[in-house]
Amino acid sequence: xxxxxxxxxxxxxxxxxxxxxxxxxxxxxxxxxxxxxxxxxxxxxxxxxxxxxxxxxxxxxxxxxxxxxxxxxxxxxxxxxxxxxxxxxxxxxxxxxxxxxxxxxxxxxxxxxxxxxxxxxxxxxxxxxxxxxxxxxxxxxxxxxxxxxxxxxxxxxxxxxxxxxxxxxxxxxxxxxxxxxxxxxxxxxxxxxxxxxxxxxxxxxxxxxxxxxxxxxxxxxxxxxxxxxxxxxxxxxxxxxxxxxxxxxxxxxxxxxxxxxxxxxxxxxxxxxxxxxxxxxxxx
Amino acid sequence: xxxxxxxxxxxxxxxxxxxxxxxxxxxxxxxxxxxxxxxxxxxxxxxxxxxxxxxxxxxxxxxxxxxxxxxxxxxxxxxxxxxxxxxxxxxxxxxxxxxxxxxxxxxxxxxxxxxxxxxxxxxxxxxxxxxxxxxxxxxxxxxxxxxxxxxxxxxxxxxxxxxxxxxxxxxxxxxxxxxxxxxxxxxxxxxxxxxxxxxxxxxxxxxxxxxxxxxxxxxxxxxxxxxxxxxxxxxxxxxxxxxxxxxxxx
Numbered sequence: 001x002x003x004x005x006x007x008x009x010x011x012x013x014x015x016x017x018x019x020x021x022x023x024x025x026x027x028x029x030x031x032x033x034x035x036x037x038x039x040x041x042x043x044x045x046x047x048x049x050x051x052x053x054x055x056x057x058x059x060x061x062x063x064x065x066x067x068x069x070x071x072x073x074x075x076x077x078x079x080x081x082x083x084x085x086x087x088x089x090x091x092x093x094x095x096x097x098x099x100x101x102x103x104x105x106x107x108x109x110x111x112x113x114x115x116x117x118x119x120x121x122x123x124x125x126x127x128x129x130x131x132x133x134x135x136x137x138x139x140x141x142x143x144x145x146x147x148x149x150x151x152x153x154x155x156x157x158x159x160x161x162x163x164x165x166x167x168x169x170x171x172x173x174x175x176x177x178x179x180x181x182x183x184x185x186x187x188x189x190x191x192x193x194x195x196x197x198x199x200x201x202x203x204x205x206x207x208x209x210x211x212x213x214x215x216x217x218x219x220x221x222x223x224x225x226x227x228x229x230x231x232x233x234x235x236x237x238x239x240x241x242x243x244x245x246x247x248x249x250x251x252x253x254x255x256x257x258x259x260x261x262x263x264x265x266x267x268x269x270x271x272x273x274x275x276x277x278x279x280x281x282x283x284x
Numbered sequence: 285x286x287x288x289x290x291x292x293x294x295x296x297x298x299x300x301x302x303x304x305x306x307x308x309x310x311x312x313x314x315x316x317x318x319x320x321x322x323x324x325x326x327x328x329x330x331x332x333x334x335x336x337x338x339x340x341x342x343x344x345x346x347x348x349x350x351x352x353x354x355x356x357x358x359x360x361x362x363x364x365x366x367x368x369x370x371x372x373x374x375x376x377x378x379x380x381x382x383x384x385x386x387x388x389x390x391x392x393x394x395x396x397x398x399x400x401x402x403x404x405x406x407x408x409x410x411x412x413x414x415x416x417x418x419x420x421x422x423x424x425x426x427x428x429x430x431x432x433x434x435x436x437x438x439x440x441x442x443x444x445x446x447x448x449x450x451x452x453x454x455x456x457x458x459x460x461x462x463x464x465x466x467x468x469x470x471x472x473x474x475x476x477x478x479x480x481x482x483x484x485x486x487x488x489x490x491x492x493x494x495x496x497x498x499x500x501x502x503x504x505x506x507x508x509x510x511x512x513x514x515x516x517x518x519x520x521x522x523x524x525x526x527x528x529x530x531x532x533x534x
Contacts, residue, residue, distance in 0.1 A: 012312075013312065013313055016312045019483075020487070023480075023483065023484055023487055024487060024491060027484070027487055027488050027491045027492070028491055030492075065330075067482070068478075068482065069485065070481050070482050070484060070485020070486070070488070071478060071481045071482070071485070073485075097333060097334045097336075097337035097338060097341075098330060098333060098334070098337075100337060100341070101337075126341050127337050127338075127341045127342065128342070129338060129342050133395050133399075148346075149345065151341065153345060184399055184403050185399065187402060187403060188398055188399040188402035188403055189398070189399075189402075192402050192406070193402070203478045203481075204474045204475070204477040204478035204481060205471075205474055205475045205477075205478035205479075206474075206478075207474050208467070208470055208471040208474050209471070212407050212410075213407070215407075215410055216406045216407045216409070216410035217406070217410065218403070218406055218407070224474075225474075225477060225478055225481055226481045226484075227477070244488055247488065248481060248484045248485075248488065251480075251484045251487075252477060252480055252481060252484065255480050255484075256476070256477070256480075259476065
């Protein structure tokens with residue numbers, strides 16, 4: 001077997017091992033350097049959240065579970081940091097039972113780090129089984145008749161952060177952190193009819209499909225996977241902090257470069273082998 | 285025992301996570317029983333946990349408690365409506381399930397109609413962009429011209445009502461096909477990025493949570509004995525798997 005044929009038949013297990021090695025280095029070293037390039041949609045997401053008046057509530061909707069927590073976790077974390085920092089109250093609502101626990105843990109961790117208090121600065125509305133469009137269209141009209149209590153059974157009317165929330169009029173923005181196709185539902189039933197800005201935090205797989213919504217203004221901003229979260233951290237002034245998002249961005253970049261190199265090597269092998277085959281036939 | 289468990293909850297959780305991660309990723313080497321076992325564990329856990337949360341956070345506080353404790357007896361009708369779904373398993377009484385399915389289909393269809401005009405109408409409007417004016421630079425104009433070229437070329441690819449015999453339509457549709465392929469390529473790039481991030485997430489857990497835990501646990505003699513035993517079992521399993529003759533395909 002010549003070298004070109006070998007290049008096309010590298011054992012996939014060797015490739016997996018090499019990808020693992022390429023990824024592991026930035027994770028061990030934890031570079032503090034964040035991306036300097038900020039995508040327009042990330043900047044718009046930041047501006048949208050920043051512009052929410054502090055007397056309004058932000059809804060952090062999450063529809064992900066353990067499978068995509070590596071992408072969606074940093075997104076919701078950075079949003080919580082921003083809202084805590086600017087003093088805007090928020091309510092977390094989750095549409096997945098496993099995700100409900102994960103988001104709750106993230107909320108508790110960030111509020112503890114930033115010295116914020118549950119009930120005064122944020123509320124966990126817990127898991128809601130949906131259907132999403134029924135719940136959110138009801139929330140827009142009469143918030144507390146649809147969502148009566150928080151995750152721990154306390155009535156929303158008794159919680160300082162939510163006692164004045166009656167309808168969509170008191171909602172400043174919605175941030176949808178999702179691994180599922182729920183954003184059209186928010187647009188159609190909550191944000192467009194009530195003219196409330198919507199920020200989208202999808203997994204990277206789903207991000208490409210969101211650009212028409214950004215172009216039409218139906219989405220005010222977007223955090224594209226974990227890269228979006230890392231860029232948002234830069235905007236929050238965390239550019240010199242060694243966070244998971246920054247390490248993941250470096251790991252992603254190195255992994256992408258490695259995959260591109262593998263693609264080039266594979267293609268060189270393919271074309272060279274084809275050429276050698278044609279030459280062989282011609283000579284024979 | 286209970287005290288020991290509560291003192292070591294964090295370590296046990298990290299170790300369970302690490303063993304599960306290794307088990308699931310072992311499929312990258314080859315299909316094996318270790319992977320299958322943990323796959324079933326995950327499915328069972330997710331289902332069980334889902335049922336627990338659904339009862340605890342939804343069914344009990346929003347239905348059972350209201351009906352039984354708070355005297356709102358009329359919530360019993362929710363159970364009647366919900367149980368109608370299960371008549372689909374009876375050949376004789378399947379019509380009962382069709383009533384409730386029909387109700388939900390109607391609700392869904394109405395919702396889809398509303399979603400359609402709220403989603404696509406603004407996008408159609410946003411596609412009609414002015415080429416000049418309003419302080420637009422040359423680059424803005426060029427950007428919008430590129431947008432129009434790609435929009436019309438891509439749409440022409442989907443004109444299936446007539447043959448693409450005319451040279452203009454044929455070449456425009458071909459260009460549209462190329463543009464679509466470039467779009468799909470970009471989407472696939474994003475897919476690779478997403479999948480890689482999930483892998484990075486697990487690696488991050490192994491490197492920054494499990495590795496320090498394992499380093500601190502290594503000082504314990506009982507722990508070293510347990511790890512040695514586990515490694516021995518694993519080696520025996522691998523050796524047996526390698527020695528096993530491959531099944532012949534007749």
